Amino acid sequence: MAFEYLSNAALEEAREGFLNELVVRGMRPASEYVPVGDALGRVTAEPLYAAISAPHYHACAMDGIAVAASSTFGATATTPVVLQPDDYIVVDTGDPLPEGCDAVVMIEDIVYAEGDTVDDLGTCPVTLYAAIAPWGNIRQIGEDICAGEMLLTSNVRIEPAAMGAMLAAGVQEVRVISRPCVGIIPTGDEVVAPSANPRPGDVMEFNSTIFSGMVREWGGEPVVYPIVPDKPELVEKALRTAVSECDIVLLNAGSSAGRDDYSSRCVAAVGDVLYHGIAIKPGKPAILGIADADVSGRTAAIIGVPGYPVSGIIVVEELVKPIIEQLIGCSAGQAEHMRATLARPCVSSLKYKEYVRVRLGMVGDKAVATPLSRGAGVVTSFVKADGIMEVPQNSEGFEAGDVVDVRLLRPRAEIERSLVVIGSHDPLIDEVAQLMHARWPEFSVASTHVGSMGAIVAAKRGENHCGGIHLLDESTGEYNVSYLTRNFPKGGVRQVECVYRQQGLMVAPGNPLGIESLSDLACEGRRYVNRQKGSGTRILADYLCKRDGIDSGAIYGYDHEEFTHTAVAALVEAGSADAGMGIYSAAKMYGLGFVPVCEEQYDLLIPDYAWETPMVRALLEVLESDAFAARMQELGGYRVDRPGNVRQHY
Numbered sequence: 001m002a003f004e005y006l007s008n009a010a011l012e013e014a015r016e017g018f019l020n021e022l023v024v025r026g027m028r029p030a031s032e033y034v035p036v037g038d039a040l041g042r043v044t045a046e047p048l049y050a051a052i053s054a055p056h057y058h059a060c061a062m063d064g065i066a067v068a069a070s071s072t073f074g075a076t077a078t079t080p081v082v083l084q085p086d087d088y089i090v091v092d093t094g095d096p097l098p099e100g101c102d103a104v105v106m107i108e109d110i111v112y113a114e115g116d117t118v119d120d121l122g123t124c125p126v127t128l129y130a131a132i133a134p135w136g137n138i139r140q141i142g143e144d145i146c147a148g149e150m151l152l153t154s155n156v157r158i159e160p161a162a163m164g165a166m167l168a169a170g171v172q173e174v175r176v177i178s179r180p181c182v183g184i185i186p187t188g189d190e191v192v193a194p195s196a197n198p199r200p201g202d203v204m205e206f207n208s209t210i211f212s213g214m215v216r217e218w219g220g221e222p223v224v225y226p227i228v229p230d231k232p233e234l235v236e237k238a239l240r241t242a243v244s245e246c247d248i249v250l251l252n253a254g255s256s257a258g259r260d261d262y263s264s265r266c267v268a269a270v271g272d273v274l275y276h277g278i279a280i281k282p283g284k285p286a287i288l289g290i291a292d293a294d295v296s297g298r299t300a301a302i303i304g305v306p307g308y309p310v311s312g313i314i315v316v317e318e319l320v321k322p323i324i325e326q327l328i329g330c331s332a333g334q335a336e337h338m339r340a341t342l343a344r345p346c347v348s349s350l351k352y353k354e355y356v357r358v359r360l361g362m363v364g365d366k367a368v369a370t371p372l373s374r375g376a377g378v379v380t381s382f383v384k385a386d387g388i389m390e391v392p393q394n395s396e397g398f399e400a401g402d403v404v405d406v407r408l409l410r411p412r413a414e415i416e417r418s419l420v421v422i423g424s425h426d427p428l429i430d431e432v433a434q435l436m437h438a439r440w441p442e443f444s445v446a447s448t449h450v451g452s453m454g455a456i457v458a459a460k461r462g463e464n465h466c467g468g469i470h471l472l473d474e475s476t477g478e479y480n481v482s483y484l485t486r487n488f489p490k491g492g493v494r495q496v497e498c499v500y501r502q503q504g505l506m507v508a509p510g511n512p513l514g515i516e517s518l519s520d521l522a523c524e525g526r527r528y529v530n531r532q533k534g535s536g537t538r539i540l541a542d543y544l545c546k547r548d549g550i551d552s553g554a555i556y557g558y559d560h561e562e563f564t565h566t567a568v569a570a571l572v573e574a575g576s577a578d579a580g581m582g583i584y585s586a587a588k589m590y591g592l593g594f595v596p597v598c599e600e601q602y603d604l605l606i607p608d609y610a611w612e613t614p615m616v617r618a619l620l621e622v623l624e625s626d627a628f629a630a631r632m633q634e635l636g637g638y639r640v641d642r643p644g645n646v647r648q649h650y
Contacts, residue, residue, distance in 0.1 A: 007277040027299040030178040042176035043330040048152040051170035053142040058097035062137045066101035069134040104137035155329035179221040180327045183246035218332035236266045243296035253307030281352035282311035336408045340369035348397035357385035359446045361420030368463040370448040419615035421447040423455025423467020425564040451535030465610040470536035479601035491650040496604040500639040502584040505595040528557040529577035584637025
């Protein structure tokens, strides 16, 4: 195949071409024998046959007495049959059927003479009021498995019940497909082992941990090699070692078109580069190569995986998983899909097939999908994601309200029991989620931070169960009421009390610049970080500028927008901004200084259609709990009065 440097090959084309070429070049599954006790989850390499019958003897299926069935014939309620001790043998479940017997009478069907008990059984006569048919309550030889019968076909994943069947059928070991060995080579001068105190510029190497987990989940065996500095000769040396020891090698980072990215040259030095550049986003710089047999001694696949974790996860999922499945001859499991209504527009490039992480929840009978951050380095988006939405190549994306297909990352049942929170951000939402899940493990919280106006829009569309709001009416100084009255003229929502919280300017510890108000930021050299338009915090900042006659355009960074209080606090803590508007609990979390501006009212907007759902009832119970009040006290900057109380029903 031709070498394509930074091509834009369609994913399906590249994947099919790569898998076919691996087969052409001789990549075949290996096999090994393992004890049955170690075979869980392994894949059979050949059909498996029973060595013996199960049961391998006629076995008593009940506690009772073994008899010749003919001795009970004629027994009825009016003409009972009496058996003497010589006519029966006492047996327990699993005992071999005694010679001369062909049935077992259950102990519950035996009647004793007056004064006799079960302890006298075997020495006393017994009365039967019903006959038993021949072979009644007997497990005959081969009832479950007959010797020579096929237990499992080849290419079947071994489950616990199958392991029991093997042992029952006299099978002690089983031939299984060997786990494909997947080598992972992290590279980069800036890449370091994970540490609790990384230095500026250190990039912690956690991709190999993610990839290892994925490989194990699919039936492979990961091998993580030491971090290799950005020196071509060292990368090539590590690659030569890995391809001689592994079936698949992941070369992590250094696959884009940058001046220091030479992975493709290293792959070419040990084999052939089939593709360099796949039309997917994230993950487009991926490399697909095959090692030369005289270098590796085997047919080894090489995948150049981008360094950003989300890009890497997508590439490994789409291009490494199929190789493992091809080697073990068995699917690693097909993901469940769900049709969902998109809560926000999702714009995409025409050049790539794009993978977008989404939160999911069921609101009424409608599944709602909310896109998460799409940055290739935002690995937490995968932690929070409930599913992945694919935007086809040559598509500009989807509009809000479009019904899209989502590949689930969590079981559907969990998604159906999620409280969908779309609205203003506050760390207390995570605390509510923890308290809810601790008390009701079947419930979870799917929260998306889109600002207070986002909560109103979602409720109007029927796309959330609740959302945080703190919208200040400049003319009255009142929170939320005018916005809800205007946006819900026909009612249908409840304004529920949550907390009062301190809003202010988060500044460096000790406030070395002496910042006391937004006007102090309208100076040369001062840097500000803002919240997104539509958030209550942004509305407050705009109001303060208007009230105090401050030209927001004179504040450097006023248009630098973040979606959460903690994101603003993190930038101030890192020294990327001198101040940012936010809540006290976020400032405290990051050890920042805090200049109070006001105490604001943070309510929950709960639509009537969600009011009686089990998730909302659980939410209200949490809000009214002592545990919630105690946690707010610990976080700081909150005042609770009557959380869970309905302020107004519109």
